[in-house]
Amino acid sequence: MTTATAPGKIILLGEHAVVYGQPALAVPVTRVQATATLSPAVEGIWIEARDLGRRYRLEAAPADDPLALAVLLAVRACGAQLADLGPVTLTLTSTLPMAAGLGSGAAACTAVVRAVAAHLGRPLAPAATAALVFETEKVLHGTPSGIDNTVIAYGQPVFFIRGRPPEPFAPARPLHFLIGDTGQPSPTRVTVGDVRAAWEAAPAQLEQVFAAIGGLVREARQAIERGQAPGALGALMRANQAQLEGLGVSSPELGRLIAAAEAAGALGAKLSGGGRGGNMIALVTPPVAEAVRAALLRAGAVRVLETVVGPAGPGAEGDA
Numbered sequence: 001m002t003t004a005t006a007p008g009k010i011i012l013l014g015e016h017a018v019v020y021g022q023p024a025l026a027v028p029v030t031r032v033q034a035t036a037t038l039s040p041a042v043e044g045i046w047i048e049a050r051d052l053g054r055r056y057r058l059e060a061a062p063a064d065d066p067l068a069l070a071v072l073l074a075v076r077a078c079g080a081q082l083a084d085l086g087p088v089t090l091t092l093t094s095t096l097p098m099a100a101g102l103g104s105g106a107a108a109c110t111a112v113v114r115a116v117a118a119h120l121g122r123p124l125a126p127a128a129t130a131a132l133v134f135e136t137e138k139v140l141h142g143t144p145s146g147i148d149n150t151v152i153a154y155g156q157p158v159f160f161i162r163g164r165p166p167e168p169f170a171p172a173r174p175l176h177f178l179i180g181d182t183g184q185p186s187p188t189r190v191t192v193g194d195v196r197a198a199w200e201a202a203p204a205q206l207e208q209v210f211a212a213i214g215g216l217v218r219e220a221r222q223a224i225e226r227g228q229a230p231g232a233l234g235a236l237m238r239a240n241q242a243q244l245e246g247l248g249v250s251s252p253e254l255g256r257l258i259a260a261a262e263a264a265g266a267l268g269a270k271l272s273g274g275g276r277g278g279n280m281i282a283l284v285t286p287p288v289a290e291a292v293r294a295a296l297l298r299a300g301a302v303r304v305l306e307t308v309v310g311p312a313g314p315g316a317e318g319d320a
């Protein structure tokens with residue numbers, strides 16, 4: 001039996017503008033995980049997606065099935081044949097909420113690629129894994145920037161510009177985030193499409209907004225790496241949220257959670273991911289974390305996760 005996992009992710013700053021070549025910052029969230037297990041079967045290759053309540057033969061999967069595609073791509077990248085897997089069942093479970101902006105699809109496919117490669121005795125480097133998962137993201141999302149598969153496959157904070165190798169970065173001091181789920185699905189494909197329509201209608205104006213967001217992202221990276229007081233990052237998050245509202249990708253529910261978090265003492269809060277639902281993030285200090293969590297739940301969050309992005313080094317990574 002071979003098991004592999006992959007974390008979730010949040011985008012700290014820069015979503016949407018990242019599709020247009022601007023940088024974005026993303027960090028893994030190890031508290032939520034997708035897990036893929038390969039175990040011997042009597043015959044054939046089976047995929048069992050427990051959370052979707054589906055069990056099907058790999059050969060019978062449609063061409064746009066991301067899990068089957070992940071298996072095929074991983075086998076090929078390992079220089080092997082499907083038959084080399086032997087009769088197996090690939091079981092997939094996940095603690096990530098789906099369509100919530102935490103990267104559930106990319107995490108699932110990353111876990112599958114890792115499990116297949118490990119089963120074949122040919123572990124793949126993060127860059128290779130990210131490239132394979134990007135192919136499955138295209139099937140799921142149309143024109144993804146590649147940020148989800150990258151941060152999840154690398155498993156560390158990244159400064160990401162589309163089409164370039166990611167630049168992993170480490171905060172100089174721990175940053176505490178609460179992740180509040182609106183409970184509404186985040187239709188990334190729809191919001192990305194709407195932003196594209198706005199850009200096609202007024203390219204110069206939208207390019208200005210994207211460039212302004214890119215500027216916030218670069219400032220945020222500096223603030224994080226230099227260990228500036230977290231209030232600086234909080235202000236940049238608030239400015240990014242204002243730009244995202246201008247792009248029309250926030251929602252009343254996200255706005256409610258963001259306002260509640262800030263009123264309860266968060267240093268800054270914003271939507272994270274595609275928007276119009278899904279999750280928001282709030283930067284907190286440990287003394288106010290509980291008050292902000294309670295405020296988020298009172299304001300309608302269906303769940304609140306806490307994650308700490310730590311300086312590089314042993315024991316630094318992880319979530320509370």
Ligand code: PMV
Nearest residue numbers: 015016101144145188273274
């Ligand atoms: O909704 P998510 O977490 O998959 O994030 C989408 C991020 C966007 O910038 C809106 C799209 C992309 O492909 O980068």
